[in-house]
Amino acid sequence: MRVRAVELLTLRMPLVTPFTTSFSTQTERFPLLVRVLAETDGREVDGWGECVALTDLVYSSEYLDSAREVLRRYLVPAVFAAQAREAVTADGFAESVRHILGHRMAKAALEMALLDAELRLAGVSFGERLGATTASVPSGVSVGIHDSIDALLGSVGDYLDQGYVRIKLKIRPGWDVEPVRAVRDRFGDIPLQVDANTAYTLADAEHLRLLDAYDLLLIEQPLGEDDIREHALLARRMRTPMCLDESIVSTDAARDAIERGAAAIINIKAGRVGGYLAAVRIHDLAREAGVPVWCGGMLETGLGRAANTALAGLPGFTLPGDISASARFFAQDITEPFVLQDGRIRIPAGPGLGVEPLPDALEEFSQHALTLEA
Ligand SMILES: O=C(O)CCC(=O)N[C@@H](C(=O)O)c1ccccc1
Numbered sequence: 001m002r003v004r005a006v007e008l009l010t011l012r013m014p015l016v017t018p019f020t021t022s023f024s025t026q027t028e029r030f031p032l033l034v035r036v037l038a039e040t041d042g043r044e045v046d047g048w049g050e051c052v053a054l055t056d057l058v059y060s061s062e063y064l065d066s067a068r069e070v071l072r073r074y075l076v077p078a079v080f081a082a083q084a085r086e087a088v089t090a091d092g093f094a095e096s097v098r099h100i101l102g103h104r105m106a107k108a109a110l111e112m113a114l115l116d117a118e119l120r121l122a123g124v125s126f127g128e129r130l131g132a133t134t135a136s137v138p139s140g141v142s143v144g145i146h147d148s149i150d151a152l153l154g155s156v157g158d159y160l161d162q163g164y165v166r167i168k169l170k171i172r173p174g175w176d177v178e179p180v181r182a183v184r185d186r187f188g189d190i191p192l193q194v195d196a197n198t199a200y201t202l203a204d205a206e207h208l209r210l211l212d213a214y215d216l217l218l219i220e221q222p223l224g225e226d227d228i229r230e231h232a233l234l235a236r237r238m239r240t241p242m243c244l245d246e247s248i249v250s251t252d253a254a255r256d257a258i259e260r261g262a263a264a265i266i267n268i269k270a271g272r273v274g275g276y277l278a279a280v281r282i283h284d285l286a287r288e289a290g291v292p293v294w295c296g297g298m299l300e301t302g303l304g305r306a307a308n309t310a311l312a313g314l315p316g317f318t319l320p321g322d323i324s325a326s327a328r329f330f331a332q333d334i335t336e337p338f339v340l341q342d343g344r345i346r347i348p349a350g351p352g353l354g355v356e357p358l359p360d361a362l363e364e365f366s367q368h369a370l371t372l373e374a
Pocket of ligand 1 (some may be wrong): 021054059141142143195197245296297298299300322323324
């Protein structure tokens, strides 16, 4: 496969409702799309990738502008340089950019686009390539921090009515035990978990132990990204299984967290770990260690959502992921919308991602485009 050009597209998409976590309130999403214009034996194809970096430095050390700049200045030129020597492959991409330190989300987006192009040319689906063993995946939903307990219960009730099979509540100091207790009192023993996005410290251990009374599936990333030792200490003091998100930035980090008892469960996000191929390696390693994994979400468009459903179809993904319907975040997605059917989302079966951007939607939401020629 030869890459003729790469386009970096920044979109601006309004969220249907504000989404508040321990670190921010978002009312719109600015997806960064990577479009690889590739050809082989005279057949041309567009491969699509989505970078999950947020616009601000609140979730990780990458952000929208850093990702776009690293793609423009380093990663795309590295692909052009590499293909002067030998054919470019998604499998070889990570190695070919290893010398460019960090910037996993930027790398993941370009690798995803290369993989999509390859698979479309080969007529192979993402699910098939990654090793999905099912045709649809159970759909969990992430519920933000609300202004009141009543408002939260209204949202949770709506999501349960829509068929979501698992509820994840965002928590932070001052909004944790009370909302969990209220949801349990109102809705009984539904599958329920919490996500703190690093908002606590080990000094909060006694308070966090109060959550053990509510039979949660897991508590996600209560402490800092680098706090592997502290998460292991907290895990020994809580009954609720410890799950890591921000800390798991690579296969090595996953192995380290598991061996040190800091992660009984892992949230896998392809963007955070450097791509879908690295995500599969973490899945394999966790499965080997008997550690359940689930697929996290970063408010992706239908492109990222398609790739996430394929990843969540692997056998070690035994817990419902944050793979909700497009309508959970967007009134209009840039692809055909993903819809909830009996609590599940179907894995697109077509070549590559199996979905592609709708031209009108791209037109409507595009903010900025940059084309790099080989
Ligand atoms: O369903 C989704 O796509 C969102 C899932 C979700 O809550 N993601 C969280 C997270 O920390 O995991 C998040 C990511 C990015 C921005 C805000 C929140």
